Amino acid sequence: MARSFSKFVLTLSCALISCAVGSQSAKAKEAKKEATAVSLLSQKTLTDVPGGPKEHLRRLGIDTDVWVTQFFQGIAAGGNQGVSRYGGKLDVFLKVDAEKLGLWRGLRVNAQYEHYIGLNINQRDYALLPVNAAQAFVAQNNYHTALSLIVTQQLSEQLSVSVGKFNTMTLASQTPLIGGGGLDTFMNRAFALPSTGIGVASPGTVADRLIVSPPYILGGVATLKTDVATFNLIFADPRNAANPRVLERPFERGIGVVGGVTVPTEIAGLSGYHTLRGGYSNARGFDLDDIGESRTRLAPLVGVTKKGFWLASYAVQQYLVQNAEKPNVGWGLFTLATLSDGNPNPVRWSMLAGLGGNNLLPGREIDQWGVGFFHYGLTTPLLAGLAERRIYRRSEGGIEAFYNWAITPWMRLTGDLQIVEPWNANRPRGTYMALRLQTRF
Structure with missing residues (x-):
């Protein structure tokens, strides 16, 4: 009988531990979902997720943005x-810091591509x-797209x-x-x-x-x-x-x-x-x-x-x-x-x-x-x-x-x-x- 009681206690303990672990896992998943939702609502751009490609590119000296304005x-x-x-307008921005890339100290390149819509x-x-004004110069009956490119050298x-x-x-x-x-x-x-x-x-x-x-x-x-x-x-x-x-x-x-x-x-x-x-x-x-x-x-x-x-x-x-x-x-x-x-x-x-x-x-x-x-x-x-x-x-x-x-x-x-x-x-x-x-x- 003592052996049966011990087996019962062991089984009950395992079950309780399993439930506790499962509960903690569920809470962890819920917390992760909440953190993801909070991040989505607070991040600078839709694709700028923590640890994402844009963050890695910025560390290398490359920053990209895409804006769609309707x-x-x-x-x-x-x-x-x-x-x-x-109508609308598409703007694509590219910023390159050549110094961070290990190419040239103080050199930066900025590019902007624009496309007219509607x-x-x-x-x-x-x-x-x-x-x-945003649709006045890249327009249906004018130049449909535009590309701007600026090279900047920081001398001091x-x-x-x-x-x-x-x-x-x-x-x-x-x-x-x-x-x-x-x-x-x-x-x-x-x-x-x-x-x-x-x-x-x-x-x-x-x-x-x-x-x-x-x-x-x-x-x-x-x-x-x-x-x-x-x-x-x-x-x-x-x-x-x-x-x-x-x-x-x-x-x-x-x-x-x-x-x-x-x-x-x-x-x-x-x-x-x-x-x-x-x-x-x-x-x-x-x-x-x-x-x-x-x-x-x-x-x-x-x-x-x-x-x-x-x-x-x-x-x-x-x-x-x-x-x-x-x-x-x-x-x-x-x-x-x-x-x-x-x-x-x-x-x-x-x-x-x-x-x-x-x-x-x-x-x-x-x-x-x-x-x-x-x-x-x-x-x-x-x-x-x-x-x-x-x-x-x-x-x-x-x-x-x-x-x-x-x-x-x-x-x-x-x-x-x-x-x-x-x-x-x-x-x-x-x-x-x-x-x-x-x-x-």
């Missing part, structure tokens, strides 16, 4: 009311400035030099508070691609040369960072580098040079930046005095050109609220004012200002929002010349507001509203509404 935008009021379009309402709304801790083909909207996206590029902050070109001071010299269309800011430039940038300010010197072909001829015959129409200085400030412990730029090009642009009927009669077949143009700008970004632990997280004021020669530049002056940044409510710090207004003062020779031809145009202005809700860090849904007084004087004020969904792989 747009559904429509005209709620104004000209072509009721028109709506669905449709958009640009040029259907009678506005001069594209209301969807303070000095770096970059050369290549630049996407200026991607550069603008690095601007504090206002952002840019049309992919995750403002959509209107007024905010997404502010003035650079380098202009398109070919006659082309007024919209293509607007406020001397081609979306792609071929050239170089030297950057010097000091304790008191950051200095930039840019040289570039003044034409839109999306045109293959610019790559085949660079600088055949002239060169543009821009100098800038950014001075950081601090008010009541809050960061701010003041940026002053000046640019000049020796290229030829279409002489806007030639638009009128009298000049056209004198030279009916040949458009008169004018050599040389300049632009100056002043920008301010000032945080009004900042996260104490993460200084780059906050919201504040931004503004930009520009002044040009007014001929051949079609915009004599421009102004934009607004508020924007992050939502600082707990758990919503990566959400972004913004509201701003813009006004582009078109030059008198352009407006007067068009009026002589019975084409009535005016300066263009408007407002835009957006909220970018980060469903996860890699999936973001934006609601956007724009109200624009278009440059076509015969068309009413337009109201545009959009939803934008971005997924980062």
Whole structure:
């Protein structure tokens, strides 16, 4: 009987141990599932899993990102009311740190490939400035894809030099508070691609040369960072580098040079930046005095050109609220004012200002929002010349507001509203509404 009792105790103990092990295994699996779910909701991109390929590549000095941005935008009021379009844009980013790869100290290579998808309402709304900047330059009836490539050499801790083909909207996206590029902050070109001071010299269309800011430039940038300010010197072909001829015959129409200085400030412990730029090009642009009927009669077949143009700008970004632990997280004021020669530049002056940044409510710090207004003062020779031809145009202005809700860090849904007084004087004020969904792989 004692032997039977011992056997019973041993069997019961084994069963209890088995149950305990099974319970612990189940708990471990459940905990693993919860950890995976938490990681999926918090990781930077959809494929950036802990210990995954992207993490291993970063250790070697190679960083990759793929963004798919979808747009559904429509005209709620104004000209072509009721028109709506669905489209999108694919962006592929590649960053290579040659030093980490053991190839060359201080050398970095950045590449960006863009591909257009679907449709958009640009040029259907009678506005001069594209209301969807992200789809304005790689477009259905324009260049369908684009490739930008930048090579940067860090000469010292303070000095770096970059050369290549630049996407200026991607550069603008690095601007504090206002952002840019049309992919995750403002959509209107007024905010997404502010003035650079380098202009398109070919006659082309007024919209293509607007406020001397081609979306792609071929050239170089030297950057010097000091304790008191950051200095930039840019040289570039003044034409839109999306045109293959610019790559085949660079600088055949002239060169543009821009100098800038950014001075950081601090008010009541809050960061701010003041940026002053000046640019000049020796290229030829279409002489806007030639638009009128009298000049056209004198030279009916040949458009008169004018050599040389300049632009100056002043920008301010000032945080009004900042996260104490993460200084780059906050919201504040931004503004930009520009002044040009007014001929051949079609915009004599421009102004934009607004508020924007992050939502600082707990758990919503990566959400972004913004509201701003813009006004582009078109030059008198352009407006007067068009009026002589019975084409009535005016300066263009408007407002835009957006909220970018980060469903996860890699999936973001934006609601956007724009109200624009278009440059076509015969068309009413337009109201545009959009939803934008971005997924980062």
